Amino acid sequence: MPLVARPGLDRIQPYQPGQKPIGGGGPGVKLSANESALGPSPKAMAAYADAGGVIERYPDANAVRIRQALADRYGLKVENILMGIGSDELLSALVRTYAGAGDEVLYPTATFPMYRIYALSTGADIVQAPDTDYRADVDALLAAVTERTKVVIVANPNNPTGTYLTSDEMERLRAGLRDDILLIIDAAYAEYVSKADYDAGIALVNATDNTVMTRTFSKVHGMASLRIGWCYAHSDIVSLVGRIRSPFNVSSAGQAAGIAALEDKTHEDAVIAHTAKWHSIASQRLTGLGLEITGTEGNFVCVGFPDEEGKRAKDADAFLRKSDIITRSMAGFGLPKHLRVTIGTDKEMETCLDAIEEFVRAW
Numbered sequence: 001m002p003l004v005a006r007p008g009l010d011r012i013q014p015y016q017p018g019q020k021p022i023g024g025g026g027p028g029v030k031l032s033a034n035e036s037a038l039g040p041s042p043k044a045m046a047a048y049a050d051a052g053g054v055i056e057r058y059p060d061a062n063a064v065r066i067r068q069a070l071a072d073r074y075g076l077k078v079e080n081i082l083m084g085i086g087s088d089e090l091l092s093a094l095v096r097t098y099a100g101a102g103d104e105v106l107y108p109t110a111t112f113p114m115y116r117i118y119a120l121s122t123g124a125d126i127v128q129a130p131d132t133d134y135r136a137d138v139d140a141l142l143a144a145v146t147e148r149t150k151v152v153i154v155a156n157p158n159n160p161t162g163t164y165l166t167s168d169e170m171e172r173l174r175a176g177l178r179d180d181i182l183l184i185i186d187a188a189y190a191e192y193v194s195k196a197d198y199d200a201g202i203a204l205v206n207a208t209d210n211t212v213m214t215r216t217f218s219k220v221h222g223m224a225s226l227r228i229g230w231c232y233a234h235s236d237i238v239s240l241v242g243r244i245r246s247p248f249n250v251s252s253a254g255q256a257a258g259i260a261a262l263e264d265k266t267h268e269d270a271v272i273a274h275t276a277k278w279h280s281i282a283s284q285r286l287t288g289l290g291l292e293i294t295g296t297e298g299n300f301v302c303v304g305f306p307d308e309e310g311k312r313a314k315d316a317d318a319f320l321r322k323s324d325i326i327t328r329s330m331a332g333f334g335l336p337k338h339l340r341v342t343i344g345t346d347k348e349m350e351t352c353l354d355a356i357e358e359f360v361r362a363w
């Protein structure tokens with residue numbers, strides 16, 4: 001008898017990461033993975049280098065110091081925080097904890113493709129509620145709930161559209177969901193949002209026992225390579241997910257760097273200011289060219305191109321690639337007419353925006 005995998009895995013297409021510049025003639029601009037333009041805090045780098053001297057010991061399995069640092073920073077209780085190998089590990093573990101074969105995992109249409117992979121890998125089915133104007137639609141999500149729904153995931157703000165649900169809208173979503181449905185608020189880009197009507201999810205987690213907020217050190221803290229994420233949830237959820245995570249999931253050097261990053265608010269503020277400046281410049285320049293920008297939040301802009309010969313997103317992608325400028329095709333995210341451009345350094349942004357302008361002016 002041949003070896004046979006669990007049924008259903010053939011429904012999964014592997015995740016396509018953002019591509020890298022190929023080098024050679026062009027400047028080599030990578031704006032495809034929503035990494036930080038300014039990189040990590042120098043203090044985090046120093047802490048990483050210090051801790052990197054001792055690699056023969058297992059890390060603190062309970063990651064007590066970094067959880068305490070997060071608790072202090074955000075006014076949370078340590079026992080409600082769980083660390084992960086990026087927020088990816090926690091999203092996967094949360095879905096596996098609450099959904100399985102025969103269940104449904106529900107999320108909006110144009111969003112982070114890993115939700116699909118995590119849901120299908122548990123044997124659950126996926127249901128996607130249509131967005132309205134590139135935003136998650138609370139009514140559409142509620143209308144898509146069935147008796148099989150076990151988990152609802154909303155990226156807030158959303159990758160790739162940069163739109164967000166207000167705290168009132170998120171509360172309305174939670175209130176409309178049955179109590180036995182887990183609501184995951186994926187707040188990977190929360191730090192970039194300064195809108196008064198936005199909450200990353202802390203208030204809703206505090207008010208309920210079936211909501212979880214996931215966060216990451218990969219974006220504003222510029223530590224994507226170290227793979228550090230965390231979630232905040234009721235202690236019952238933390239306890240269950242804690243049983244199925246990998247035991248030493250965050251390295252000692254990663255924990256040390258994360259603590260130093262949290263302490264360096266000056267660097268974090270500089271990253272946020274740089275991102276806001278270029279988000280605004282990019283949005284103005286691109287809309288000035290007649291292109292559509294889908295949202296206002298995050299360290300990226302999602303740009304829509306006309307559905308006409310030679311003007312499509314794929315044509316823009318090919319044009320940019322000729323200069324070794326790599327943005328992200330949004331076809332795999334459910335938006336085939338769009339490219340997502342991560343906010344890069346001043347030079348990278350000027351190079352990329354000039355190239356898009358050259359592409360459009362030639363129409």
Ligand SMILES: Cc1ncc(COP(=O)(O)O)c(C=O)c1O
Binds near residue numbers: 087216
């Ligand atoms: C919406 C969203 N959630 C989660 C992640 C995963 O981040 P991490 O690096 O913490 O695994 C990403 C990464 O791009 C993301 O865009």
